[in-house]
Amino acid sequence: MLSLSSRQQLVIGIALTLLMALTRSHHWAALHALPDASWAVFFLAGMYLRAFWVAPVLMLGAVLVDYVAITWGGVSSFCVSPAYWLLIPAYGALFLAGRVYARHHRLSWSALPWLLGSALAGAVLAELFSSGGFYFFSGRFAEPGLGEFLPRLVKYFPLNLSTMATYLGLAAVIHVAVASLRGDARHTG
Template sequence: MNSMSTSPTPASVPTPADRWWVLLLLAGSMAATRYHHFSDVLHLADTSWAVFFLAGLWLRARWVFPALLGLALGIDLISVVQDGAAMNACFTPAYPGLLLAYGALWLAGRAAQRALDTGLVQILNRLGWATIGTLAAFALSNLTFWAFSGHFGALGLLDYADRVMPYLGRYIQSTLGYVLIGLAVAHLGTLRLRAPANPAPFRQG
């Protein structure tokens, strides 16, 4: 049996047609929230970390990951053009560390995809891997920024960690929140696909 033709469930990979919609929705959410001019107006946190996790979870094609990396880089470059010096601090020799962080989230999504659990256990599994991916991404992005950005001079790693650790909770909260929204939307889509197209009329006995 060809798994590409089966109706998607929360535990499975979307069908080929659905994957394009998933990719468009993920990319659109990142485009809408990554550049602060849009996210500030919408009062939304950046979805990028959740996007890379969910893409790893749902999208098998290997080209999706570099495509999303290219989108993130393109948005950042546009922000530099628009905001100039205000955003130049983001583009340092440490910038590849951010790409490594996205890779950690992508791999966490791939790992979560392999789980065969169902129901609540599956949701907890997804959230657990999302948390692991977020912790790894936070460590990679901040460690490389401290080591290679050139902004911190003689500031020691422990002192730098004391400065950035208060932000960890916010990253976990926003990433898991968006992941939960994505899982809920996927579940609702599954229920819609499972509903009969022409339900039988109600007959009173």
Template sequence: MKALSGSRFNALWLVLVAVMIATRFKHFGDMLHLPDASMAVFFLGGLYLRRHWTFVAMVLLAVALDWVSISYAGVSDFCVTLAYSFLPLAYAVLWYAGRWYAPRVDQGALSLLGAFGVALVAAVLSFAVSNGSFYWLGGRYAQPHMTEYLSRLWQWGPLFMRTTISYVAVALVLHAVIARMASASAAHEKEA
């Protein structure tokens, strides 16, 4: 997939920023709260935006949203421990997996299926980094041990994976629909 033009880059970046803001914390209340899309946003940002500075900007946005959530929206600071410093690494796993796969994406279904597979593997690794660092370094468990860690991994892992992969799947379906519409439009213009 070729790099996006400046206007498309800016538009997609604003969409990803809006999705992260809209889903990062419950500022619209419980009735309108969607699951956090941040991990999917990082994969999709790597896939489509690719630029390193954009990754840094998205990490800073995530930290700023967490700060606002904790300081002003009444969100618990339970997860803010030494392990929080590992979140940029967890985000980087997703971003750079998407960035690595980006040149392989075209309009074909197989390339989008490949993107989904890469997202799945990256999400597993990202979850291992974020959850593992929280469990082992977060100081929330008196005597951490592997059995408890594995039970918590199985407790939270499926929810994390389902949420992240669902957002990625929706984005890839949108990609396919938009690519098909653009292709049909180009073919129609060529005939005219």
């Protein structure tokens, strides 16, 4: 189990919030090449941050970033639909998956299956809620059905999963580097 001080959690929380704000849906022209880190942010928040109120605050932050981008940034509002609320269970699944992994975390290769399994489970649920919700409930598709949704799932999920994996890999490298610098060979937090 991770054991972080309040100060460490605050620093991580600020870093995750900034990462999401700067990468979310290419809202910022200077950072247009960075993929959206939202999925990884919610997983990592669940993993590192003890307070459950963090999840709804991050969700409100995501809504605020979208609102600002659409209202003042000229970003398309295509994804804002009656299905937008399904981001709550999507991001909630990622946050809870991070919580599950945190209970099994240790700086050891034996924790890797827990990391991969919990991240994959959270990502699958997030994809089903977000993409599935958008496809079936947004009103943007004339006759939504599984026959059309499954090819979309196969097309878009690998990109979303690889983006999340990239950010989680970067976080793992940073985590191990910090643990090494601290000289904590059996690092638990």
